[in-house]
Amino acid sequence: MTQIALQLLDNDPRNSNVCSNDMLEKLQRNIERTGFYPSLIVRPHDNDPERFIIIDGHHRKLVLEKLGKTKADCVIWSITDQEAQIALATLNTLRGTENLKKRAELVQSLSQILPINELAKLLPEAEADIQDLLALLDHDVAALEQSMQAQLAEEKVSLPVPFTFLVAASDVSDVERALKQFQPEKADRGLSLVALCHFALKQLEAHHVESKAQ
Known part of the structure; x- marks a missing residue:
């Protein structure tokens, strides 16, 4: 483990894991209270030997910055970009919540490297789930969401409406x-x-x- 300046740590834009403000606040309170946190996992930057790309620990870096810290405990993995993609698709599913569209894009990029049946052996998703994720990219996600909201609104109109009366x-x-x-x-x-x-x-x-x- 080594300490690396936060300003030298770059987030991987392919990371599909998101965290609510509530979860970030809980993470911040835990780090404030104990002073401990799991080390960030990083890899050397491909084009800048002084910088590193985060594989696991994007939210911890954000919280450490909010706490005014300048360095983070890190473990450096010397892995390739392809191996980093697989690590992103596995490690980060254990924390936060997945953004499905970004998750699908990440899995799609991996499917260009490995067959789906091989990916299913490495990722949390089963082969059928991977197919579903890839199918998601064939649709307009925003339009699907809008359609679902319209359907919910239509169903709401047909639901019974409660009335409460007071009589003498x-x-x-x-x-x-x-x-x-x-x-x-x-x-x-x-x-x-x-x-x-x-x-x-x-x-x-x-x-x-x-x-x-x-």
Whole structure:
């Protein structure tokens, strides 16, 4: 293990792991409280021997920066870019939450190096899951999300709407009698109330027409 200046550590843009603000705050509190954290795993930069690319520890670096730290404990792995891609696809699934689109893009880049059946032996996903991830890239993710939101909104319109009423104690018996009069067979009180309202509206409309005729 060695300490490396945070300013010399670069995030790998292919990292598909994201972390909520709540999780980042918890991570920060734990590091503040104990002073300990798992060492970041890094590899030498391909084009700059003084810099390093993070394989595992993107969020820890962010938290350390927020805490005003200038260095991080690191373990240096001398691996190739292809090996780093596989490491990104495995180590980072143990923390945070996956951004599916970025995950799919990462898996797609790996599928150009190794066959899917070989990837399934290395990645957390089964072969069928890898196929599903790759299929995701054939669709417009934003359009799919918009379609799902529209479907949810449509379903919400058809859901029952709760009503709460308060009536005077002296009126309770009249309300109960009226609901029973308009209660269809095996219907609940909500349907009885709807039937009563429909009847009342028809009576009011008929009275309005009669009044205009006079």
